[in-house]
Amino acid sequence: MITLNVNGQAKEVDVDPATPILWVVRENLKMTGTKFGCGVALCGACTVHLDGKPIRSCSTPVSEADGKSITTIEGLAAEDGTFSKVQQAWVDEQVAQCGYCQSGQIMTATALLKNNPNPSDEQIDTAMAGNICRCGTYVRIRKAIKVAAGAPSETQEA
């Protein structure tokens, strides 16, 4: 048994410690917002936070999460469902198209703004370059991050 802290809740899972976090979250915990894209940390679709830092869950064994907290896309909104400022900016700027990569994009953007509340265009591009969007929503991702950066800051965990 491995005890995980996911979005603030303790979860026990009976899996091989080598299993990537991605599959534990999706299959054992039935939280499907985190996506499988490439399996080798090349596309960012599987991005979650481990102790607040963005990681590629497809290539990180669940054993590494022992004693740490995992935040997934499902953990960003407030308990009453109110979106985080990054999520709200994503809606306001109408970012998503097919939407498959967006959980990963939002997790990376959230981590970026946490460390750098007012990123430059170049810093945005650098931080987000690990997340592929095949629909090409990049123009709107840039805008949404700018909007989120300019929005009144909230105390919400990101």
Add this chain to the structure above:
Amino acid sequence: MGKWTRRAFIGAGVAAGGALVVGIAVRPGNPIDRLSPLVAKGKGEQLINAWVKIDADNIVTAIVPHVEMGQGIFTSLAQMLADELDADWSKVRILEAPADDKYVSHDIVREFAAPNLEVPAILEPTASGSFLSLATVMTLQITGGSFSIRGTGQRAMRTAGAAAREMLVAAAAKEWNVRAAELRTENSMVLHDKSSKSATFASFATAAAEQSLPAKPKLKSPKDYKLMGKPIARTDIPEKTDGSAIFGIDADLPGMKYAAVKAPPVVGAAVETMDATTAKTMPGVLQILNMGDFVAVVADGYWQAEQALATIDTTYSKTDGDGLDQDALFARYAKMLDEAGDSDGDVEAEEGDVGEAFANAATKVEAEYKVPFLAHATMEPMNCTAWVREGKCDVWSGTQMPLMARKAAAETSGIDYDNVTYHNAYLGGGFGRRAEMDMIIMATRIAKATQYPVKMIWSREEDTMQDHYRPSATSRFQGGLDKDGKAVSWSNIHTHLFDPQEAPTVPYYNIANHKIRKIDVPTHLRFGPWRSVDHSQHGFFIESFVDEMAQAAGKDGYAFRRELLAGSPRHLKVLDTAAKMSGWDKPLPEGHGRGIAFVPSFGTIIAEVAEVDMTGKKPKVKKIFVAADPGFAVNPDGFAAQMESSIAYGLTATLFGEISVKDGAVQQSNFHDYPILRINEMPDVAVEIINGDHKRLGGAGEPGLPPLAPAVTNAIFAATGKRVRELPLSKVDFA
């Protein structure tokens, strides 16, 4: 029924010609009894016609017969229906139509087969009915070809909304004992101003459903539009922002297991031997299946299945494709083009005497262009979940063709069609890839073997290596200019693999003598529709060659195209708009260049200007200016998003998109060797929409792509004098 092809519509139309079914866009007879159990399950819900239901709380639900793969079609089609219905948008909900024969895409068939067919109202049921019977025969329920709005939207959703409105009004008139003409509708209410009466749509829903279907409901004119033409927020975006949106890969069933699969690297080979000694002993492994054309491992978890699959040793049978390399394929194309000479091949278009005009031309221009195979690389890898048990089959996936998926599952499982249910989810990208049925058939075969629910997921490697690729192609041109630099002849011969064939390789330009031919070339690789289909090739070929002719004529690319479009004011307006947006005449810094390209496709006229910085080691695309005339943009923000998307998709192909073959096998496997455009490579995009003809709408999902590559390569020429004749740019040495 074999593979669906858009060309096949016409052929099948002849076969089905005798069997007319009376119908209008809201469907023959009254379908409510049959469809209600499928779509009207909520409390007090009343189905008014096949496309709309209203519940006790006055919620209007638009039933959309298309799939959502990022193009925003749920919202746009609901906008069209709700506008004609005078529905309160805040009370409109959207439901994807079930995979049922009643929701076949006959309006798309009609738009394809007879795009300009207008018949008198009395004949409308007959005309529409023939397309309906044709689509039904073909189990055609497709989202593709940029056809949803111009086909289903214009013909079905608007008509259904208007018909429902008339039925509600008729029911209200009867109940209030007033003339229908005295009633008006607004915000999901029926109002009688004379008596100050008003009531919700819901209060007449039951009575409305009993009204006869209007033969030709009156549609609004653009001045009365309330929702169409507005940048309404997409309804699917919030759930795609908090992780709650369900894609095909998210299907979940009690007792479900997971399958990892591997097919032979060379398409068409069979699994000859399989050594699964190690795999059998691995944790979680339930079944190891040699399916003949692929190997599957079924396990408690997907990762366990993948780990076990990786230990299996397989050998494959020899095929005719084993010896093939990419260079050999291009050499084969060249040989076949050589052999076709000046006269062989299928003539696609011919006007004037191209031979004489070219012989007498003052300036002769010749060029050959090449493009490679391309993978779709949807972010969501191919996947499908199936459950086959005694007399019943259920299948879950995200497909562009739900009804065909149901049929494929029925044929594969051997279960009676009526007992097969296909459940569609959001598509994590489609681009044509999800118009294929291979993932549906494979998962159904696995589930048939296991008899418990199995979710099959392809690895990214399988997804890249087992695609139905955009074909590679070679195209050759000869063009003649007179002494004033006017284009007088245009001849083109190109290799052809596409079915459907979309691109009208007839130039939209006014060149008196032209001849276009194609030759079919064989390949062992599977190929299929890829965003913008063969326009993705011909856009690059044609617009590159036009630029070469302009240069030979000593003219500016924009000015030269203006001459060729003389007499086509709508085309000229688009071209002029793009040039103006880009500041075409304004100087650029040293090493920068602008290029223009113009391609009308899928009913939408588009010109793009690219601004490229060539001062670094690699081309840097800085800005793309898009001018587009789709007739009328139902959702302008959604349309602009599709332009941005097409540019990113097209730029990936332009910069580095290449699937190559060695020893018959695809060489690329994941994003390290099949790179996708990243945010730091994305240019700024400016879009200007021209609503040039509200009666004939064009598509949005594809037409932004074809002009992109040539706009970029023409800009590279402007900056460097180097002409790119083969994509991708990563193969070109700019040092």
